[in-house]
Amino acid sequence: LFPYTTLFRSEGTVTVKIDGRVVLSDQNIRPVCRVLMYHKPEGEVTTQNDPEDRPTVFDHLPKPDSGRWIYIGRLDINTSGLLLFTTDGDLANALMHPSHGIEREYAARIYGEVTEEQIAKLLEGVDLEDGKARFDKISYAGGEGRNVWYHVTLKEGRKREVRRLWEAVGTKVSRLIRIKYAGIELDSKLKTGAFRELSAGEINRLRNVAGLEALTPEETPSAPLVSVKDRKEQKHENKERR
Numbered sequence: 001l002f003p004y005t006t007l008f009r010s011e012g013t014v015t016v017k018i019d020g021r022v023v024l025s026d027q028n029i030r031p032v033c034r035v036l037m038y039h040k041p042e043g044e045v046t047t048q049n050d051p052e053d054r055p056t057v058f059d060h061l062p063k064p065d066s067g068r069w070i071y072i073g074r075l076d077i078n079t080s081g082l083l084l085f086t087t088d089g090d091l092a093n094a095l096m097h098p099s100h101g102i103e104r105e106y107a108a109r110i111y112g113e114v115t116e117e118q119i120a121k122l123l124e125g126v127d128l129e130d131g132k133a134r135f136d137k138i139s140y141a142g143g144e145g146r147n148v149w150y151h152v153t154l155k156e157g158r159k160r161e162v163r164r165l166w167e168a169v170g171t172k173v174s175r176l177i178r179i180k181y182a183g184i185e186l187d188s189k190l191k192t193g194a195f196r197e198l199s200a201g202e203i204n205r206l207r208n209v210a211g212l213e214a215l216t217p218e219e220t221p222s223a224p225l226v227s228v229k230d231r232k233e234q235k236h237e238n239k240e241r242r
Contacts, residue, residue, distance in 0.1 A: 035203050036085040041192040046074035062225040073157050081178035082186040094210035101155040107181035109149050112171040126168040180210045
């Protein structure tokens with residue numbers, strides 16, 4: 001097919017040249033981009049290592065084939081829900097950079113009476129210690145009495161911002177769950193402490209929101225990763241078979 005193609009192979013590396021010009025090499029092949037959706041439980045910290053030896057969000061994650069996991073938008077220890085991880089540093093940086101205005105959505109259980117005036121104030125903006133902040137959307141999501149659920153969206157990721165906004169109008173968040181990030185919704189079938197890999201289509205949706213090029217089939221995972229728990233159960237089953 002290519003009469004002037006030369007293939008060089010050296011210690012596991014491959015370089016393809018056509019008419020003396022390099023068209024394919026290890027240097028111009030982008031690594032596979034993996035993205036995990038993790039259902040974070042309350043009580044885990046979003047850090048690789050914790051000096052207080054508390055459980056971390058990395059405890060349940062499998063080891064990637066290459067690179068390392070980078071979390072996209074941390075969650076505090078008392079917040080549960082959707083946490084995305086990727087091996088692609090460019091994707092992580094783009095999805096967390098304020099200039100992209102990435103939308104986050106939370107389900108917040110509010111303790112205390114919520115009035116129309118408070119809702120209006122939260123949408124207009126309130127002054128926090130690190131500057132003015134506001135919700136882009138607020139919608140009633142059920143409940144009664146003094147524990148009512150609201151879904152709120154915002155395009156910032158400041159520390160404890162959702163809780164601080166509600167506290168600024170005289171109410172308190174008794175439970176907080178992130179349910180959506182950059183258009184990716186938390187899978188309702190995903191139990192707390194479990195993960196699943198995003199499909200190529202879901203990853204490309206994220207990349208589109210982040211202003212990055214779509215992946216080619218060669219840059220998508222060929223096989224799903226196995227969870228730490230599943231791997232342990234698999235080893236146990238193999239021992240019993242022996």
